[in-house]
Amino acid sequence: PLGISFFSWVTIKLGWGDQPTGTTISQIIGIGVLAGIGFTMSIFITNLAFAGGRDTIIHTISCALGYLAAHPEALEYLRADPKRITLASEEFFRVFMPLTHIGRVCPEATEVNGVTVKAGDRISLCWASANLDAQAFDAPDEVRLDRKPNPHLAFGFGAHLCMGAAHARLMLRTLLQKCTERVAGIQVLAAKERVETEARYQRALGYESLTVKLSPRARGEAVGDGAIPTIPLNLIAPFLNEAVVLNDDELA
DSSP states (O other): OHHHHHHHHHHHHTOOTTSOOSSHHHHHHHHHHHTTSOHHHHHHHHHHHHHHTTHHHHHHHHHHHHHHHHOHHHHHHHHHOGGGHHHHHHHHHHHSOSOSOEEEEOSSOEEETTEEEOTTOEEEEOHHHHTTOTTTSSSTTSOOTTOOSOOOOTTOOGGGOOTTHHHHHHHHHHHHHHHHHHEEEEEEEEEEEEEEEOSSOEEEEEEEEEEEEEEEOOTTOEETTEEOOOOOOOOSOTTOOSEEOOOHHHHO
16 A cells, blocks of 8 residues: 555656656656656655665664663763764664565575575575674674674665665664753653564564653753753654654653
8 A cells, every 4th residue: 555655646746757856756766767667667666765764764763762761771871972872873773673684686606605596596685683693793682882893784785785874874863862962761651562473483673663751851951061952852753653752842
């Protein structure tokens, strides 16, 4: 239904023929059309980009809020020095990996860890496993907000690096910054875990739904080297439907 709705929306709203209108979505579709792959296939590719940039950041943000609620000392740790937010956000991306795996077609015959892969074979790149690889990470099951280096693959790698990586990083860092500035504590009011169940394993995968309460800090209370700004707060984008938080008026 989401794909059909998205297709209908694009068809109705972006009736620009062969020329893009300037929006990000129309630019992507326009490049595809001008490259000769056709309007329908261009919309299909754009839909993948849209879906890939929605559920992933929703998952990471809701998991980060849930973690800060369960570990109030982590919020105080970030509040003591907001410069720690950069490393902390990367650790949240590593641990709260929204994708278990993604399929790829091998272009040529090769061997991976003793397993022969023929040209044209479909293989699975297990992002979640890579981010918990003990050969790459010390104590991979632990959340270490000061982890450095942190060569996680939450956004892919190389030519397949997520094109929304910079945006996702900005969103999570901004959220954490605003929490350190304006939020005294986070309380989980209701949570329904999402569990991925397969024949050989079960993996907790964030939340089906998460409702939290944000307790406000006193205005002017120090944060790191400064004081809390008295600017409006938009903690989470309107499309974030996995985490329900108090609005700005309730935080004022």
